[in-house]
Amino acid sequence: MRFVIIGAGQAAAQAVATLASEGFSGSLTVVGEEPYPPYQRPPLSKAYMAGDFVRERLFLKPEAFYAESHCELRLGVTAAAIDRAAKTVTLSSGDTLAYDRLLFATGDRVRKLPCPGADLPGVYYLRGIDDSDALRRHLVAGKKLAVVGGGYIGLEVAAVVGKYGLHVTVVEAMDRLMVRSASPQVSEFYRKLHESHGVDIRLNQAVTAVEGKSWVEAVATGQGRIPADIVVAGIGVVPNCELALVAGLACDNGIVVDEFGATSDPDIFAAGDCTNHVSFHGKRVRLESVQNAIDQAKHAALAMLGKPTPYREVPWFWSDQYDIKLQIAGLVQPGDTAVVRGDPSTHKFSVFHLRDGIVAGVEAVNAAPDYIAGRRLIAARARVAPERIADTSVPAKQLG
Amino acid sequence: MPKITYIEQNGTERTVEVPVGWSVMEGAVKNRVPGIDADCGGACACATCHVYVDSAWLAKLPPRQEMEEQMLDFAQDVKPNSRLSCQIKVSPALDGLIVRTPRTQH
Known part of the structure; x- marks a missing residue:
């Protein structure tokens, strides 16, 4: 049997671990766009950004794990096309991988600011190791940081950079923080918490432009201009399902999978942030979380081995701020x-x-x-x- | 580097070197010690890195903090020497520490 996993994040690492623990002895290839083996993303906006955590600690598994699991990591390449009839994946390198079962663990990517000036140097996003490293170089006391988006990523960054002595303003278009995931009571608690740490929270302000000549100087909102030496935008993510869509798989805000992790092609599976799946409450959702990546990957790996079990775990999440x-x-x-x-x-x-x-x-x-x-x-x-x-x-x- | 010994339920022992400042959980994960899942990566959010600390070492560890104490409620077969290994930071004083992994983390 030849298994190919597209994506090299939390879900991919878990799928490899589950396949190994189930005694899978076929060929296993993980295709990852970033040059790094699977790593933890949560610390990128927390301990790693704070400088409390060396890079080596981010990696989910040691290199020996992949060798022992008979898993080949193909890093720094992307999957360019899938031929479902021939059951092959063509890589950006030009190589072609044959598969018997394929797993999409493609995750998601950051939503880019759509406004004028968003491509100015000094505008950062946070998704990968390189993003966190790039941003950390600018964490210098006295600088002004504008965080666009009052969600988890933006607020965790705001909480961490405070200790470096930056002046932080959080700009949120909605009338409260973490609006997509938290209740109003919790949003209000976090507004007060951040304000007590000196963070300037601006609600009901949509960013209309990023201003600057050769480097960002300010963000403009309908209500005024917020001076900024650095901008971090955390305005959500977009699931990476284009490859699946082009291959003719059912997609609807994510790759549509059944309760076992199978897509509309019985030999192709998907797990993690990229999936639209039925959650424990019986409704379709797309979740962005470590728990979902891990648990769904376990079920998908089992389904790839012909041992399907329904994914019904209760979702859970966490956030560390201050x-x-x-x-x-x-x-x-x-x-x-x-x-x-x-x-x-x-x-x-x-x-x-x-x-x-x-x-x-x-x-x-x-x-x-x-x-x-x-x-x-x-x-x-x-x-x-x-x-x-x-x-x-x-x-x-x-x-x- | 301090050496930590992990003993599995079946008696398999592994002694590995773990850098100072890392957690006992990380020492297990980086050295392929089975029986420690650590789903959350060490954020004290999941309680899947439960270990039993050898009785000779119990008094040498800093006590459980409140969050760890509470999260242990999620673990199975919790005993007085139960700890979440992500919350035990390796120091020179812990050179030789012995922990046992539980039957299950879920």
């Missing part, structure tokens, strides 16, 4: 009922989300017991009265 850990489980939807447990002013609280009375999501701020209890309640589809959740005299463990 000394605060945000842990989220489940998926919150508009219309869910939010129940706050604890007092945000103590920097230790959580928000539970109920859908038809059943626990559907939890966001825990420095409140691991609530997170753990929430994750279990979500998996059990437990029904818990809002008054009970809000009553902190009831230990988290006994909420169920």
Whole structure:
């Protein structure tokens, strides 16, 4: 059997690990666009950017792992085309790889600022090691950093660079931070948290232009001009599904896969950020997370081996900003009922989300017991009265 | 470099050198020690790097911090000597540390 994995990130590394632990003995090739073996991305906006973490620590597996797993890493090349009839992948190098089963683990790429001036030097994005390295060179005390986008990436960068003594402004087009993933209660907590660390948060301001002559000098919004020596844009990502689309696979905001990880071609699978899949709550989603990459890759690898098992894990996420850990489980939807447990002013609280009375999501701020209890309640589809959740005299463990 | 010994459930022992400042979890992952998943990469977010610390070494480790203490609730078969190995930072004082990996991380 010949397996080919396109993409060399978290999902690819997990698929290799699962195939190896299942005793796969065929040929296995991982094709990666970046020159690096699979590495962790979360530290790029946290410990690695802060300089607390040498590059070697980012790599998910030692080199010996790939050799022992009979896995060939083809790095610094891209997959240029797929011929599903011939079952081959043509690489940018001109080489052709034959496959019996193919896995898309292509992840996503950053959304670029669409406004005038966005291509000026001094505008950065954060996706890979090189991006983090490039940005870190500019972290010099006294400089002015404008972060465009008040999501996880932008806020984690804002939290890290503060310690370098930069003046940070976060510009967000919506009326609150982390609008796509957090509840209003959590957004408000993080606004106050960042402001208490001296970050200037500007909500309801869409960036209309990046200004400067040979280097960025400011970002313009409808409400004014924010001087900046460096700009970091964290305005979301786009799934890498073009290759799948051209190959005729079903795509809809990601590569469409079934609960086992198979695409519309039974010999082609997909896992991680690039997939549109049915999540534990029965609805189609595309998730951008380590957990989804790992768990979906496990299922996809098993399906490639002819041992399909449905992917039903409850999604979970985390974010580290300053000394605060945000842990989220489940998926919150508009219309869910939010129940706050604890007092945000103590920097230790959580928000539970109920859908038809059943626990559907939890966001825990420095409140691991609530997170753990929430994750279990979500998996059990437990029904818990809002008054009970809000009553902190009831230990988290006994909420169920 | 400090040496750390990892003992699997089946008794297999591996002694590896781990750089000062790295975690006991990283020492395992970089040296292909099985039984430690560390899905989150060491952010104390997943509790899949659970180990049992050898009783002779327990008192030499800094105690569990609150987040680790709480996240251990996710692990299976937690004992008084249970730790999340991503939260144990390797130092010269831990040269010779012995930890055992659990039956499962999930």
